[in-house]
Amino acid sequence: xxxxxxxxxxxxxxxxxxxxxxxxxxxxxxxxxxxxxxxxxxxxxxxxxxxxxxxxxxxxxxxxxxxxxxxxxxxxxxxxxxxxxxxxxxxxxxxxxxxxxxxxxxxxxxxxxxxxxxxxxxxxxxxxxxxxxxxxxxxxxxxxxxxxxxxxxxxxxxxxxxxxxxxxxxxxxxxxxxxxxxxxxxxxxxxxxxxxxxxxxxxxxxxxxxxxxxxxxxxxxxxxxxxxxxxxxxxxxxxxxxxxxxxxxxxxxxxxxxxxxxxxxxxxxxxxxxxxxxxxxxxxxxxxxxxxxxxxxxxx
Amino acid sequence: xxxxxxxxxxxxxxxxxxxxxxxxxxxxxxxxxxxxxxxxxxxxxxxxxxxxxxxxxxxxxxxxxxxxxxxxxxxxxxxxxxxxxxxxxxxxxxxxxxxxxxxxxxxxxxxxxxxxxxxxxxxxxxxxxxxxxxxxxxxxxxxxxxxxxxxxxxxxxxxxxxxxxxxxxxxxxxxxxxxxxxxxxxxxxxxxxxxxxxxxxxxxxxxxxxxxxxxxxxxxxxxxxxxxxxxxxxxxxxxxxxxxxxxxxxxxxxxxxxxxxxxxxxxxxxxxxxxxxxxxxxxxxxxxxxxxxxxxxxxx
Numbered sequence: 001x002x003x004x005x006x007x008x009x010x011x012x013x014x015x016x017x018x019x020x021x022x023x024x025x026x027x028x029x030x031x032x033x034x035x036x037x038x039x040x041x042x043x044x045x046x047x048x049x050x051x052x053x054x055x056x057x058x059x060x061x062x063x064x065x066x067x068x069x070x071x072x073x074x075x076x077x078x079x080x081x082x083x084x085x086x087x088x089x090x091x092x093x094x095x096x097x098x099x100x101x102x103x104x105x106x107x108x109x110x111x112x113x114x115x116x117x118x119x120x121x122x123x124x125x126x127x128x129x130x131x132x133x134x135x136x137x138x139x140x141x142x143x144x145x146x147x148x149x150x151x152x153x154x155x156x157x158x159x160x161x162x163x164x165x166x167x168x169x170x171x172x173x174x175x176x177x178x179x180x181x182x183x184x185x186x187x188x189x190x191x192x193x194x195x196x197x198x199x200x201x202x203x204x205x206x207x208x209x210x211x212x213x214x215x216x217x218x219x220x221x222x223x224x225x226x227x228x229x230x231x232x233x234x235x236x237x238x239x240x241x242x243x244x245x246x247x248x249x250x251x252x253x254x255x256x257x258x259x260x261x262x263x264x265x266x267x268x269x270x271x272x273x274x275x276x277x278x279x280x281x282x283x284x285x286x287x288x289x290x291x292x293x294x295x296x297x298x299x300x
Numbered sequence: 301x302x303x304x305x306x307x308x309x310x311x312x313x314x315x316x317x318x319x320x321x322x323x324x325x326x327x328x329x330x331x332x333x334x335x336x337x338x339x340x341x342x343x344x345x346x347x348x349x350x351x352x353x354x355x356x357x358x359x360x361x362x363x364x365x366x367x368x369x370x371x372x373x374x375x376x377x378x379x380x381x382x383x384x385x386x387x388x389x390x391x392x393x394x395x396x397x398x399x400x401x402x403x404x405x406x407x408x409x410x411x412x413x414x415x416x417x418x419x420x421x422x423x424x425x426x427x428x429x430x431x432x433x434x435x436x437x438x439x440x441x442x443x444x445x446x447x448x449x450x451x452x453x454x455x456x457x458x459x460x461x462x463x464x465x466x467x468x469x470x471x472x473x474x475x476x477x478x479x480x481x482x483x484x485x486x487x488x489x490x491x492x493x494x495x496x497x498x499x500x501x502x503x504x505x506x507x508x509x510x511x512x513x514x515x516x517x518x519x520x521x522x523x524x525x526x527x528x529x530x531x532x533x534x535x536x537x538x539x540x541x542x543x544x545x546x547x548x549x550x551x552x553x554x555x556x557x558x559x560x561x562x563x564x565x566x567x568x569x570x571x572x573x574x575x576x577x578x579x580x581x582x583x584x585x586x587x588x589x590x591x592x593x594x595x596x597x598x599x600x
Contacts, residue, residue, distance in 0.1 A: 087481030181387030183504075184522045204483075205505035208522060216596045217519030222484045222508060224515075253600050260599045296516045297597040299560045300553050 001139070002043065002114070003245040005032045005238075006106045006131045007121020009046040009070065013081035014230050014273060016088065024274035025056050027078060028121035028144065031231035034278045035238025035265040037063040038286055040245040043112045045069030045131075049077040049100045059279075069109050073100040088229050089203065108134040117245040119237060120164070122146050125156040132163055140250050142166040142197075142241060144233070150176050158193065165250075166197035168237050174200050183208065184215060197255070199240070201233055209259060211252070218259055221267035221293050228273045232266040235278060239265030264289045301439070302343065302414070303545035305332045305538075306406045306431045307421025309346040309370065313381035314530050314573060316388065321528075324574035325356050327378060328421035328444065331531035334578045335538025335565040337363040338586055340545040343412045345369030345431075349377040349400045363579075369409050373400040388529050389503065408434040417545040419537060420464070422446050425456040432463055440550050442466040442497075442541060444533070450476050458493065465550075466497035468537050474500050483508065484515060497555070499540070501533055509559060511552070518559055521567035521593050528573045532566040535578060539565030564589045 010027035014020065033042045041064045048070060057067045078101035081094040106127065113135050120128040120143040128143055141164045149157050150173060161167065167190065171183055178189040183200060187210035190198045198210040199218075206220035239262035247254040267289065268281045307329035313322045333342045341364045348370060357367045378401035381394040404427065413435050420428040420443040428443055443464045449457050450473060457477075461467065467490065471483055478489040483500060487510035490498045498510040499518075506520035539562035547554040567589065568581045 087475075087483075175387075182524075182526060183387075184524050188524070202505065205502065206517070206519065214596065215522040215524075217506070217522055219506065219517030219519040222515040222517055224482075224484050224488070226482060256599050294599040296514065297599070299556050299594040299597070 001040075001116040001245045001248050002112075003036060003040050003117040003119070003241055004043045004045065004108070004112050004115035004135065004138075005029050005036070005119045005121060005241075006045040006069075006108075006128075007032065007119075007123060007144075008078055008101055009048050009052070010078040010080050010101075012230060012274065013079070013094075014228055015083040015094075016228055017085065018227065019273065021273045023079075026080065026231060026274060028231075028234040030060075031234035031269065031275060031278065032119060032121055032238035032241070033060060033065045034063060034275050035235040035269070036242025036245070037065055037238075038265070038281070038283055039239070039242035039261070040064075041066065042242070043069060043115055045106050045108055045112065047071045047073050047100045047104045049073060049075045052077045063279075066112075069107070069112055071107065075100045082230070084229060087204075088226055091229070106131050106134070116140070117241055118142070119241045120144065121234065121237075125149050125153050125160040129156070129160050129163065140165050140244065142168065142237065144168050144237060145173065147173050147176055161190075161194040164195055166199065167195045168199040168201060168233065168240075170201045170203070170233065187215065197250075199236075199259070201236065203229070203232070206263065207236075209255070216256065216259075218263060219297065221263050221289065223267050223270055226270050229270050230273075231275065231278075232270050235269040236262040236266040239263075260290055260293055261286065264293055301340075301416040301545045301548050302412075303336060303340050303417040303419070303541055304343045304345065304408070304412050304415035304435065304438075305329050305336070305419045305421060305541075306345040306369075306408075306428075307332065307419075307423060307444075308378055308401055309348050309352070310378040310380050310401075312530060312574065313379070313394075314528055315383040315394075316528055317385070318527060319573065321573045323379075326380065326531060326574060328531075328534040330360075331534035331569065331575060331578065332419060332421055332538035332541070333360060333365045334363060334575050335535040335569070336542025336545070337365055337538075338565070338581070338583055339539070339542035339561070340364075341366065342542070343369060343415055345406050345408055345412065347371045347373050347400045347404045349373060349375045352377045359579075366412075369407070369412055371407065373403075375400045382530070384529060387504075388526055391529070406431050406434075416440070417541055418442070419541045420444065421534065421537070425449050425453050425460040429456070429460050429463065440465050440544065442468065442537065444468050444537060445473065447473050447476055461490075462494040464495055466499065467495045468499040468501060468533065470501045470503070470533065487515065499536075499559070501536065503529070503532070506563065507536075509555070516556065516559075518563060519597065521563050521589065523567050523570055526570050529570050530573075531575065531578075532570050535569040536562040536566040539563070560590055560593055561586065564593055
């Protein structure tokens, strides 16, 4: 089934204790698309500047990502620069240049408007809502958000939460959104705000899925050599939505298989800088790690 | 099969954001014994002062804990006082009075010396080693340790690690012991120090089991209302060793079933203060949560 993602396309500068890279392809919607593309064609809506090389768009297209919704605006592409410390649990943003992303008003191409699966990558909640105004009866809509919108655009965010089927949110954001120190309590409280499914992410510690019926722990795949955590959350979301779109339903069993793929995609992403490992991994590598992961968790 | 535990018996004062209790029964060997006793008889070796009420010993005996190895020394029982903050991720020790535990020299009763499963709860590594000098050919020996011994008694600890089959260690201790920020790397490095099995604990985030062949994630059971984290790690160890002793083997499949029981026992412990919930839970409650936990992790 069809899968639409709307969100940032960026150039990243990333520094870790081990190495540093400059102006590599990044952005939430890019990580999402490349992860999802292992399972399903992807429709990408975003904005880039005139400095964005055609070769990146071609690479995305070669991967089954329809870039018809990528607007080329006058100005420069969104740039993010950050540094990771120690065991990479701590990240500091060194600079953010929103550039063309600052005035991003997503325009969903006519042929994308009947997309059945929709992912609203991190953006102001009013921008995310404008996407929902343009699509017709999607089967499953999932959104990401961030601390900034929780602090500054709470009523827009509350309204959005009532319109989506699922949300992905990290531990600190969940605490901020609910005021609850307990993550289990926080996840349950977010369900009360609207979404049927809450995926609470805890970085290297994995995450938890909350539904009306259950709280399902989602341990991370144990990666031996973590090189760059950038994009792990968006790769997780891409693996999740890409697999769901390919399965064509969001029943609990499909959802759990999708979450396991999501975990696997995130584990590939962090093994190398930027999107490198996402591009390198083949579907058979993903399925092999998926089987290994499921078997590690299975108590016989 | 027979199970021996050697370690502290204490009175605890515990303060959390919700409540405070004074002089409740605690200590690593007590949590361990009560958790393990749900699966197997337990042989307990420890020391208490003359202030330790007979009723606690009787309660332990009623639970299938053989207290013949509990020495009553002149002086007061070990006392610990601590406070938890926020989401209970942060603990501050307010006071420690070692009292009779300071000069604890475990004397293993003759009829405990052929114990097949042995748990060395946290104590100076030389004290733990003295237990191994007194037992005959145990099948499986597991030890706990702490940051203090890693810092101050490293050569004793290194020697102990070469004599045990398994170790339970928390995340900070594992980093301190190996100098590795990556927990996956740290766990693998500890395997190189001797033990065949390393259980790396991450508190509310669960843990990981390291063997020569695999790294198995062990997510925590999602507890809705965490009331007191004291004793969670020792209850985990008790559930693990108690189940292994009842299974009579340490093959990988049994070990995974034991780890799932361990997770469940820890989850009960944190639901109430002190050992209260460990005493209250019935075997059928444990098995029901065990089945639920396994099913949450199973990707069909």
